[in-house]
Amino acid sequence: MTNASTASGPAAEGQPVLSIRGGALRVRDRVLWSGLDLDVRPGEFIAVLGGNGTGKTSLLRAMLGERKLDEGTVLVDGHAAHRGHRRIGYIPQQKIAAPGTPLRGRDLVALGVNGTRWGPPISTRADRQRVDALLEAVGAQAYADRPLGSLSGGEQQRLRVAQSLADDPTLLLCDEPLMSLDLNHQRAVSELIDARRREHGTAVVFVTHDINPVLGMVDRVLYLAQGRFTVGTPDEVLRDDVLSRLYGTPVEVFRSRGRVIVVGVPETEHHHEVIA
Amino acid sequence: MITVDPGTYVQLLALVQNSIIAAAVLGIVGGLIGVFVMQRDMAFAVHGISELSFAGAAAALLLGLNVVGGSIVGSLIAAALIGVLGAKARDRNSIIGVLMPFGLGLGILFLALYPGRSGNKFGLLTGQIISVDLPQLGLLIGISIVVLVSLLVVWRPLAFDSLDAEVASARGVPSRALSILFMTLLGLTVAVSVQIIGALLVMALLVTPAAAALRVSSSPVMVPVLSMVFGLVSAVGGILLAIGGSLPISPYITTISFAIYVVCRVLGARKGAVR
Secondary structure (H helix, E strand, C coil): CCECCCCCCCCCCCCCCEEEEEEEEEECCEEEEEEEEEEECCCCEEEEEECCCCCHHHHHHHHCCCCCCCEEEEEECCEECCCCCCCEEEECCCCCCCCCCCCEHHHHHHHHHHCCCCCCCCCCHHHHHHHHHHHHHCCCHHHCCCEHHHCCHHHHHHHHHHHHCCCCCCEEEEECCCCCCCHHHHHHHHHHHHHHHHHHCCEEEEEECCCHHHCCCCCEEEEEECCEEEEECHHHHCCHHHHHHHHCCCCEEEEECCEEEEECCCHHHCCCCCCC | CCCCCHHHHHHHHHHCHHHHHHHHHHHHHHHHHHHHHHHCCCHHHHHHHHHHHHHHHHHHHHHCCCHHHHHHHHHHHHHHHHHHHCCCHHHHHHHHHHHHHHHHHHHHHHHHHCCCCHHHHHHHHHCCCCCCCHHHHHHHHHHHHHHHHHHHHHHHHHHHHHHCHHHHHHCCCCHHHHHHHHHHHHHHHHHHHHHHHCHHHCHHHHCHHHHHHHHHCCCCCHHHHHHHHHHHHHHHHHHHHHHHCCCCHHHHHHHHHHHHHHHHHHHHHHHHHHC
8 A cells, every 4th residue: 555645636626525444355365455434525536547456346336325335434434335316417428229219318317317306207397407408508409309319429428427417416436438439539528527626626536447538627537457546636646656556666757738548567467468 | 800790790899898808907017017027038038928928817717716716826926936036037047947737737737627618718818808707807906907007106115126136125116025026016017918818828918019129229118118009009909800800819910029029129220220
């Protein structure tokens, strides 16, 4: 463990929206990480970086209350994380909707607005207005009435952002939301998320294997590797010495034209060539 | 294929009045639940459940018990097995593939042992109009109404779970409970359908109408409405044609239902080409 600081980032103020104390995750006997303390404050943008099998998605699922950490506590708005928390927005790992999926763009958003409501499926005027407002917020009106399966990955992901904002979340959890998007859509989708936290103070936890699309936005990075982790601003974490210590092997970090490239990551980590 | 004069036809109509009501209710319920069958990718499960439902009905016939009751027991056992053992789509298909011939085989065994009229035997597989007496008809309609009301109550969370399971679960939709409830409702609907259209052809009312509706619309309002209308037209239309002729009811229902599907497919392809 190199640096377990919980120092607040630039945008951080107020009571933490998310608070993890002594978090540990194991797979059978192998410790993925332990002793994780993390406070995320309103409006803060945290990127969770790491290769496959470093427990990024499991950490997110613990925040969603869908699983427990092996040790430690996860508090959301001061209460133990639980499934169906009204103020958590969630953008899942991208799965492209199959052609023929019986949903139009706006229906995906509507699921976020009233999908958990029991009773006959009659949508109220308020529901429809909410859906329209959300569609407008992400600029998706133009294709809102087309079948979901006929939309591009980028268009679908914009709708996912709208869906996740349905209940005006204080915490937005994103699991690789840019995966398999082209550069333009990566920028568009990450800018939507960034605007949300700037305008509404929504805290963002953004799981990704590639920090570059959001490098200019993140306040802090939680970097998971080799059974350890480190937390800090991108400048504090994305450095030769810090990452070499984390990986336990010499690693070099190159910066070129606003992009960060990490070279020398051990094969066992199954990283992409460009990870961070 | 009308082989009777109009006067006789009206008299026959009065005789099968209850069956027409049952078919109408079944058409509506089958069309509605079919939407979820398609969303959850369970068309094959419908077939698997219907074969065990047939085995249950055949066992009840042999033992002199209530045929609808036997059919329901068979359906629910199959629905539970498929629900518990086949959470994943691939497991599910292989489990259904294993259960289906076993159910059909058991049913044929029971029918072979049954000493009664052979018309009853054939009817369970391929459908019949006046095989069920009045109290049983009441039971069928009652079950259909229970399924209909239950579906309306859980509609949105069930759709959320069917179409967007990951987010639904994160948002607190009780997927497991909904899945059990859905399998139960599906089992009940299949049991009712077996009485009217027969075990081999249940899909014509539980799958075809929804599949047709999905060809022409993606709207969450239009798809169920169209599916219900298609189911209703197929079921009631099939009976009205069948009572005038000498053929069993199923070919009429399956043909109407198939024709609707073909028309929708052509319309859907045109729409797709324009888009």
